[in-house]
Amino acid sequence: xxxxxxxxxxxxxxxxxxxxxxxxxxxxxVEDDPDIAALLKVHLxxxxxxxxxxxxxxxALSSALQGVWNMLILDLGLPGIDGVVIARQVRKHNPAIxxxxxxxxxxxxxxxxxxxxxxxxxxxxxxxxxxxxARVRALFRRSDAAVRRVGEPVLVAGDLxxxxxxxxxxxxxxxxxxxCREFALLAEFVARPGRxxxxxxxxxxxxxxxxEGYRHTVNTHINRLRAKIEPDPATxxxxxxxxxxxxxxxx
Numbered sequence: 010x011x012x013x014x015x016x017x018x019x020x021x022x023x024x025x026x027x028x029x030x031x032x033x034x035x036x037x038x039v040e041d042d043p044d045i046a047a048l049l050k051v052h053l054x055x056x057x058x059x060x061x062x063x064x065x066x067x068x069a070l071s072s073a074l075q076g077v078w079n080m081l082i083l084d085l086g087l088p089g090i091d092g093v094v095i096a097r098q099v100r101k102h103n104p105a106i107x108x109x110x111x112x113x114x115x116x117x118x119x120x121x122x123x124x125x126x127x128x129x130x131x132x133x134x135x136x137x138x139x140x141x142x143a144r145v146r147a148l149f150r151r152s153d154a155a156v157r158r159v160g161e162p163v164l165v166a167g168d169l170x171x172x173x174x175x176x177x178x179x180x181x182x183x184x185x186x187x188x189c190r191e192f193a194l195l196a197e198f199v200a201r202p203g204r205x206x207x208x209x210x211x212x213x214x215x216x217x218x219x220x221e222g223y224r225h226t227v228n229t230h231i232n233r234l235r236a237k238i239e240p241d242p243a244t245x246x247x248x249x250x251x252x253x254x255x256x257x258x259x260x
Contacts, residue, residue, distance in 0.1 A: 034057070034058050034059065034079040034080065034149065035058070035059045035060075035061065035076075035077065035078050035079050035080075036053060036058045036059065036060045036061070036078065036079065036080045036081075036082060036145075037061055037063070037069070037072055037073055037076065037078045037080070037081050037082070038050060038053070038060050038061065038062045038063070038082045039062075039063055039064075039066075039069040039073075039081070039082065039083045039084055039087065039092070039095070040062065040064065040082070040084045040111065041064045041065060041084060041086070041087055041088060042084075043064070045111075045134070046062050046064065048138065049082070049111075049138075049141065050062055052138045052141070052142055053142065053145065056142055056145075056146075058145070061076075064087075064088075065087060065088045065089045065090075066087040066088060066089035066090025066091060066092070066094070066095060067089040067090055068089075069083070069087065069089075069090070069092075069095055070090055070094075070095050070098060070099075073095065073098075073099045073102075073103075074098070074099070074102050078103075078106060079106070079107075079149070080106065080107045080108075080109065080145065080148060080149070081096075081099060081106055081107070081108045081109070082109045082111055082145070083095060083096060083108060083109070083110050083111070083128075084110075084111055084112055085110060085112040085114050085119075085123065086112065086113065086114065092110065092112070092123075093122060093123065093126045096108055096110070096123070096126040096127045096128060097126050097127060099127070100126070100127035100188070104186035104187060104188055105176050105186070105187070105188060105189055105192070106188075106189075107129050107130075107148040107149070107151075107188075107189050107190075108127055108128045108129050108130075108188075109128070109129065109130045109131075109132065109144060109145065109148060110123045110128040110130070110131045110132070111132050111134065111136070111141070112131075112132075112133065112134065113133070113134045114133075117225065120133075120225070120226075121225050121229055124225070124226060124229040124230070125229055125233070127188065129148055129151075129188060129189065129190040130144050130147075130148060130190075130216075131226075132144055147216070148189070151189060151190065151193050151215065151216075164196070164199050164200070166198075166199045166202050166258065166260040167202075167247075167260030168180055168181045168260070169195075169199060169238070169247065169260060171192075171195065171196060171199055176189065176192050178192075178195065178237075178238060180238050181240075185237045185238055186237075187234075187237065188233075190215065190216075190230060191230060191233060191234050191237070193215050194211065194215050194230055194231070194234060195234055195238070197211065197214055197215055198248065198256070198257070198258035199258060201258075202257075202258045202259070202260050203257060203258065203259070203260075204257060204258075205251045205254050205255055205256070205257040206255045206256055206257065207254060207255040208227045208228075208255050208256075210255070211227050211255070211256070212226065212227060227256075231248060231256060234248060235247075235248055246259070247259060247260060
């Protein structure tokens with residue numbers, strides 16, 4: 010069962026910044042457990058989100074592809090169509106939408122599978138509602154501030170051109186669509202080309218100081234970035250591995 014022991018804590022437990030989500034933000038909640046779905050909807054609505062709930066994979070995929078959403082909260086074990094399949098299809102349709110997976114599948118291999126499918130974050134049941142809302146807010150913050158951190162609407166590093174307005178990257182004349190997390194991660198490198206980042210630094214800077222992620226989270230997102238921007242991902246030209254330390258951008 011979902012841990013709701015913290016869900017009755019005062020708003021101050023989340024800090025002033027967390028008192029409200031932007032009222033225009035629409036979240037598609039895909040969860041087949043009615044009790045968990047009801048709790049999630051109540052708490053996210055209390056924090057200002059507009060939440061639409063669906064409980065099976067077929068309706069989820071149709072709604073995700075046809076509607077206009079600011080975030081997808083997605084269970085993996087769904088009737089009809091598995092959540093991993095839905096995430097992959099949604100990523101093709103809308104590369105930038107934040108995807109938060111909420112699931113009972115907690116093994117490391119399953120987390121990596123979810124991240125590979127396109128998830129920006131991954132929460133394992135049981136979880137506290139305060140943690141879930143904090144993760145949602147963090148995803149929105151990262152989406153909003155992906156390029157504000159680098160300070161320029163357009164940033165150029167060698168053959169890479171980043172556009173804050175479209176959240177896209179142009180690589181040697183070809184446009185690449187990135188997720189909000191991929192864009193924030195690449196922006197971290199482009200802001201300081203040649204600097205070597207430890208995985209722990211990237212987790213703190215891109216996922217947030219409270220993010221309890223595995224090193225595989227960074228590795229998976231780096232691999233996804235390379236698959237999109239590198240001429241040959243197996244032999245990276247831009248994002249290089251500094252063995253025993255982390256990664257750096259070579260431009």
